[in-house]
Amino acid sequence: MGAPPPLAPAGGGVGGAARRRGGRLGGGGRRRHGGSPLRPPRPAHRPLRHRRRRARLRLVGGAPRHRGPRHGRAPGRVAAEPRGADPGDEHCRRGHRLRSSGDTRGRGSGVRCHPHCRGGGRAGGAPRPGRPDSPDAVTTVADLLELAASRLSTRPGGPSPRAEGRFLLARLLGRDESWLLAHGDAAVSAEEAARYHAWVERRAAGEPAHYIVGTCPFWGREFVVTPAALIPRPETELIVQFLLASPPPRGARILDVGTGSGCLAVTLALELPGSPVVATDRSLPALALARHNARRHTAPLHLVLADLGGPLAGGWGVVTANLPYIPTAALATLPPEVRYFEPPVALDGGADGLAVVLALLDDLPRLLAAGGTALVELGEGQADRAAAHARHRGLEEAGRLRDAAGVERVLVLRRPR
Numbered sequence: 001m002g003a004p005p006p007l008a009p010a011g012g013g014v015g016g017a018a019r020r021r022g023g024r025l026g027g028g029g030r031r032r033h034g035g036s037p038l039r040p041p042r043p044a045h046r047p048l049r050h051r052r053r054r055a056r057l058r059l060v061g062g063a064p065r066h067r068g069p070r071h072g073r074a075p076g077r078v079a080a081e082p083r084g085a086d087p088g089d090e091h092c093r094r095g096h097r098l099r100s101s102g103d104t105r106g107r108g109s110g111v112r113c114h115p116h117c118r119g120g121g122r123a124g125g126a127p128r129p130g131r132p133d134s135p136d137a138v139t140t141v142a143d144l145l146e147l148a149a150s151r152l153s154t155r156p157g158g159p160s161p162r163a164e165g166r167f168l169l170a171r172l173l174g175r176d177e178s179w180l181l182a183h184g185d186a187a188v189s190a191e192e193a194a195r196y197h198a199w200v201e202r203r204a205a206g207e208p209a210h211y212i213v214g215t216c217p218f219w220g221r222e223f224v225v226t227p228a229a230l231i232p233r234p235e236t237e238l239i240v241q242f243l244l245a246s247p248p249p250r251g252a253r254i255l256d257v258g259t260g261s262g263c264l265a266v267t268l269a270l271e272l273p274g275s276p277v278v279a280t281d282r283s284l285p286a287l288a289l290a291r292h293n294a295r296r297h298t299a300p301l302h303l304v305l306a307d308l309g310g311p312l313a314g315g316w317g318v319v320t321a322n323l324p325y326i327p328t329a330a331l332a333t334l335p336p337e338v339r340y341f342e343p344p345v346a347l348d349g350g351a352d353g354l355a356v357v358l359a360l361l362d363d364l365p366r367l368l369a370a371g372g373t374a375l376v377e378l379g380e381g382q383a384d385r386a387a388a389h390a391r392h393r394g395l396e397e398a399g400r401l402r403d404a405a406g407v408e409r410v411l412v413l414r415r416p417r
């Protein structure tokens with residue numbers, strides 16, 4: 001996992017700009033160093049009609065052991081003055097920064113304001129754009145993007161501050177980023193500008209962009225994300241891609257262990273409507289989020305509070321799992337946006353990173369039906385050890401799925417018939 005997902009521009013998702021969990025800590029991989037793409041792959045199939053059954057949350061077993069997310073976030077605050085603004089900037093009477101048109105020939109001085117502005121020419125001391133204390137003030141898309149570019153800093157391997165600023169503003173205004181680029185002169189209300197300032201400040205304080213905007217794409221659908229669960233990563237889409245290319249027999253039951261936001265379970269429930277899906281998590285807040293996402297997408301999903309698949313009977317045709325796999329000691333080296341904002345229960349894989357994964361492998365021969373398949377996401381360099389452990393438990397290795405960076409990301413296991 002790496003830095004959370006913001007903005008690896010396009011091409012993310014499977015085969016796209018993957019962020020890495022473990023291993024690649026620099027610049028935003030999850031792995032959990034990395035995050036989700038801005039433009040994830042479209043679903044391989046159009047979502048099919050499905051039953052409008054409500055996702056149910058069933059409590060099985062003991063009390064949750066979830067310690068809850070670490071709330072390291074710095075409180076968002078509204079910037080009174082955009083940092084990076086040049087105090088010598090000139091402004092019109094309504095407070096808009098006057099910009100050179102780049103053409104000083106012909107009319108006027110080549111200094112212009114945006115077309116919606118009725119403020120006239122320069123006016124020293126006019127209100128600054130979008131200040132919350134001047135409710136009628138307006139500013140422009142271009143002004144806000146400039147502000148974000150100067151306020152947000154460049155991170156190695158991360159998206160540019162301009163890309164981050166565009167991502168946030170597009171979400172806030174409900175527009176495409178291409179629209180922003182084509183409408184730099186469009187007016188933005190003072191209220192929207194104030195919200196944008198607050199978002200930029202939260203981002204500058206390290207909060208992942210997807211937590212700020214509240215959603216993250218996964219397999220072409222938007223999932224609500226909160227600090228209760230890991231932000232979905234594009235490499236996890238490898239599991240969906242595999243199962244759509246090699247679907248289980250119709251009616252085979254699917255178990256998603258450690259479902260988090262529910263991104264994987266909801267996607268499989270919608271893309272493989274012939275297969276009932278059950279999802280577990282040991283975190284009650286994560287399960288509540290998964291339930292919300294299941295309802296949002298009207299996915300028939302059964303949710304169970306459980307330690308791995310412990311309380312469930314066997315006979316599963318497919319088991320999927322993206323469990324924590326970061327070694328405890330490496331947590332401190334994760335990018336701040338992962339370390340301080342994403343829940344430790346989603347990251348901490350114990351001393352060698354494999355404690356939770358190996359515990360699941362121990363139980364797989366019981367959980368899987370004969371001939372059943374398990375897909376287990378791993379950190380970089382963990383596949384050999386996990387595969388050896390699985391073989392020792394009588395499972396066959398059926399393959400390894402590599403992510404866009406060539407990392408063996410998902411181990412495919414089969415229980416012999």
Ligand SMILES: C[S@@+](CC[C@H](N)C(=O)[O-])C[C@H]1O[C@@H](n2cnc3c(N)ncnc32)[C@H](O)[C@@H]1O
Pocket residue numbers: 229230231232233236257258259260261262263264280281282283286306307308309321322323324345346347356
């Ligand atoms: C890395 S997150 C992945 C979430 C989701 N599957 C995804 O791909 O975005 C791991 C999830 O496993 C859950 N988890 C950790 N240990 C668990 C356990 N022993 N039993 C069940 N769930 C567990 C965490 O609460 C977290 O939601």
